Amino acid sequence: MAERPAPSAQVNRYTQAALADNTYRSYKADLAHFRAHGGAIPTTAVQLAEYLASFADTLAVATLQHRVIAIHRAHLEAGYPSPAMDSLVKRTMQGIRRTKGTAQRRVRALVKDDIIELVLTAEKQKPMKAARDAALILVGFAGAFRRSELVSIRQEDITVFDHGVEIHIRRTKTQQEKGHTVFIPCAKSSRCPVKALEKWLALGGVEQGPVFRPINRHDQITSGKALTPQSVALVLKGVTSHAKSAEAAKSVAGHSLRSGYCTEAASVGVATHVIMEQTGHRSSATLAKYIRPLIRQKTPSLF
Known part of the structure; x- marks a missing residue:
């Protein structure tokens, strides 16, 4: 698949503005972690599934789900098909959720x-x-x-x-x-x-x-x-x-x-x-x- 031309700085500025600052920074941090551990854009479904499995014991399920979203968005924005949509990645996340659970910590309500x-x-x-x-x-x-x-x-x-x-x-x-x-x-x-x-x-x-x-x-x-x-x-x-x-x-x-x-x-x-x-x-x-x-x-x- 041929790569599409990179968007201009002006387009990048407006696409970034579409996200809340905190959301944009968190996606950027997710991708930095992925790349720091051998990941790249584009990546394959097998590579993404291996990345998720390798951190299943050390990262929260919600964090892994957020990483998948960040990687998915990065692929789409670059014009690549997203490996996050592959059945292997979906089954891997399903298995992690079932094994580790997804119950969120409920903070104390200050009344x-x-x-x-x-x-x-x-x-x-x-x-x-x-x-x-x-x-x-x-x-x-x-x-x-x-x-x-x-x-x-x-x-x-x-x-x-x-x-x-x-x-x-x-x-x-x-x-x-x-x-x-x-x-x-x-x-x-x-x-x-x-x-x-x-x-x-x-x-x-x-x-x-x-x-x-x-x-x-x-x-x-x-x-x-x-x-x-x-x-x-x-x-x-x-x-x-x-x-x-x-x-x-x-x-x-x-x-x-x-x-x-x-x-x-x-x-x-x-x-x-x-x-x-x-x-x-x-x-x-x-x-x-x-x-x-x-x-x-x-x-x-x-x-």
Whole structure:
């Protein structure tokens, strides 16, 4: 099969823009690992199956599936037939899934009581970090944001109203082009996400650009760049470790805030379609994966 001409730099720029930055970087990393272990584009179905089998004992099933997708896309973009569609590769992945299982680790859902406890603990830190972490936790929970969405919030995309704030996320996992807008109402309690956000913006002097930024051990903002998505998990784990225990922190991740909102909202009887409007989920089946069993008396509101 004759190779087709390579696309121009301009075409490459737009095709890359079709993917979320994190997705593009992860595909690039997948291909780098494949090549580092003898793989090439194009490759054969046998070579791909051997690659998958060689890492079945050391990599998660979800990671291997992601690698297959990355290799599949790379072949199609280069004009080659994809070996991922071959029956040998499909059977190999089926065998790995059956042998290793595909159960995902379910992170702890941080619900209202957890959030209050974490914020109280976060507020015991140095002033700047206390304000940032409290705002990050409360806004992340109230907005049901993914960790990548939370760190992508920019000051200029926040609209203030008398009864709350509207936050526009320019690009989300499911809304790559038009983004998603979330409204966070003011709360009567002392742990109001809107007041926490206002306090952080004022104390940090954040007048434009990324809202949540790195802070060093001297309690100083180190740059105008945003926190990384991984930093959200580190903040939550750190605060949880101090508020509860190091063992409890192991089950907490960046998705714990989003899952916590879904769980809390469902427990107080918020309609599924209303929860989906806030979270941006496109199907109730996907939303259901975020809701954890919660046995306690219903709470009047999320705050």
